[in-house]
Amino acid sequence: MTFNTLNFETCADGVGLLQINRPKALNALNEELFSEFKSFLNMISEDNNIRCLIITGAGDKSFVAGADIKEMQNMSPQQARTLSNRGQEVFNAIEQLAVPVIACVNGFALGGGMELVLACDFVVSSNKAKYGLPEVSLGLIPGYGGTQRLARSIGVHRAKMMTFTGNIYSAQELYEWGLISKLVSPEELLEETQNIASVIAQRAPVAVAKAKASINAMRDLSITDGLEMEQDCFSSLFSTQDYMTGVNAFIEKKKPVFSGN
Ligand code: CAA
Numbered sequence: 001m002t003f004n005t006l007n008f009e010t011c012a013d014g015v016g017l018l019q020i021n022r023p024k025a026l027n028a029l030n031e032e033l034f035s036e037f038k039s040f041l042n043m044i045s046e047d048n049n050i051r052c053l054i055i056t057g058a059g060d061k062s063f064v065a066g067a068d069i070k071e072m073q074n075m076s077p078q079q080a081r082t083l084s085n086r087g088q089e090v091f092n093a094i095e096q097l098a099v100p101v102i103a104c105v106n107g108f109a110l111g112g113g114m115e116l117v118l119a120c121d122f123v124v125s126s127n128k129a130k131y132g133l134p135e136v137s138l139g140l141i142p143g144y145g146g147t148q149r150l151a152r153s154i155g156v157h158r159a160k161m162m163t164f165t166g167n168i169y170s171a172q173e174l175y176e177w178g179l180i181s182k183l184v185s186p187e188e189l190l191e192e193t194q195n196i197a198s199v200i201a202q203r204a205p206v207a208v209a210k211a212k213a214s215i216n217a218m219r220d221l222s223i224t225d226g227l228e229m230e231q232d233c234f235s236s237l238f239s240t241q242d243y244m245t246g247v248n249a250f251i252e253k254k255k256p257v258f259s260g261n
Pocket of ligand 1: 108
């Protein structure tokens with residue numbers, strides 16, 4: 001499958017690298033891009049060879065500078081609801097993808113770009129990247145999940161400050177607030193992210209998927225129901241081949257090679 005607004009390659013064993021590719025518009029998310037993103041996610045969810053996905057932006061200036069403002073000009077409230085719904089649908093699909101998704105943030109992550117970051121499982125960032133939700137400067141609010149996911153990530157008070165000011169924040173600040181898991185120089189960014197992704201790709205895929213689902217469920221469940229879900233996920237893994245592979249490899253002092261079954 002080929003795309004106009006996305007580049008995809010397998011960059012290491014089991015690791016997929018998706019590049020948002022509209023550098024002239026600082027990788028702003030337009031209609032075509034969302035449509036291709038949806039097709040891409042369907043494709044990747046069927047591909048057992050990809051065990052970890054990295055998302056980054058084309059060019060050295062921007063990860064994603066938000067929704068395409070030019071496309072939003074003159075939209076009716078009804079059209080805007082459709083736009084918001086479609087963006088949320090794609091970002092929910094990223095969150096629910098079985099494989100981990102790492103945001104590899106190489107530059108501006110603003111508006112919808114920041115919301116894309118929030119839908120990923122964790123963030124490796126260039127120390128030169130800039131983050132923000134500038135929607136209030138346009139007379140809008142975040143519409144791709146930002147009002148819901150940011151507070152759950154950095155806490156409600158910091159989320160309100162970011163959202164109400166619309167200001168741009170440094171990667172260092174967001175690292176200190178816990179949104180960014182690893183902060184590196186622009187030169188090291190891709191290699192560092194690939195190294196982390198390669199480690200994940202070598203782990204038991206069903207176990208990693210269950211861990212992702214169980215951690216994600218924390219958001220919507222009480223601690224009692226969450227612990228119950230953890231028991232379900234934990235116990236179900238005892239019927240997988242990978243569990244046998246992992247335990248036998250430990251006992252035989254070998255490196256496990258997991259089949260994903
Ligand atoms: N939509 C459409 N085009 C965009 C864009 C966006 N979000 N961001 C940048 N571009 C375009 C610019 O219009 C410009 O195109 P032209 O060369 O054709 O004029 C090109 O990308 C380069 O941008 P700049 O010249 O502005 O570059 P800069 O270095 O001076 O500034 C920037 C960089 C600070 C990121 C600035 O481009 C900017 O503020 N962009 C908009 C950021 C923003 O407000 N994002 C939120 C969008 S709303 C949203 O996302 C809603 C939602 O939640 C659903």
